[in-house]
Amino acid sequence: MPKPFYPPAQVMIDGTRADVAGIPADTCRRNHAGDAGCAGDAGRDAAVQFGEQRGNSDRLANRIKQMILMTDYKQAIILRADLGMGKGKLVAQGCHASIDAFEKARSSKPDWVEEWKESGCKKIAVKVQSERELVEVFMRAKKAKLPCSLITDAGHTQVEPGSKTAVAIGPAPESEIDEITDKLKLL
Secondary structure (H helix, E strand, O other), X not given: OOOXXXXXXXXEEOOEEOOOOOOOOOOEEEOOOOOEEEOOHHXXXXXXXXXXXXXXXXXXXXXXXXXXXXXXXEEEEEEEOOOOOOHHHHHHHHHHHHHHHHHHHHHHOXXXXXXXXXXXXXXEEEEEOOHHHHHHXXXXXXXXXXXXXXXXXXXXXXXXXXXXXXXXXXXXEXXXXXXXXXXXXXX
């Protein structure tokens, strides 16, 4: 069976086509499903070299690498549906988790945070049906070394003190978050 031909992707960097900028045109290709693929280290090396030639910081080189590798970033917010929290309480708990995970990511993975912010701060809210399930999701994220947060409520309003109410994961690569949350239902 003949090997399929994948035409080069036209990656634009600061208004310049990647192949014109000195990044090999065949570095980044698309497969039949439309998912990004990469020819390997050549693309990453070319992106770093391009950033250095332009006299720009690591931030530009990281942005070019992200474009070549087509990495998407997101944050997942996981909430307990079994506690009977009102909508306002759910939103507040999700916000606590989101901000805390964001702060952790900003310290440990600043490049991920920048890419996430530049791509629109994608988020998803999903639900679990028990504390055990919530803690399991949190532990899987920690084991994967993703920035994450587990929120324990003080119990001043709708839930008992010490109730674990929410988890947030990321910002992080979407594919890594999906490995943990892809079976969960949308909130």
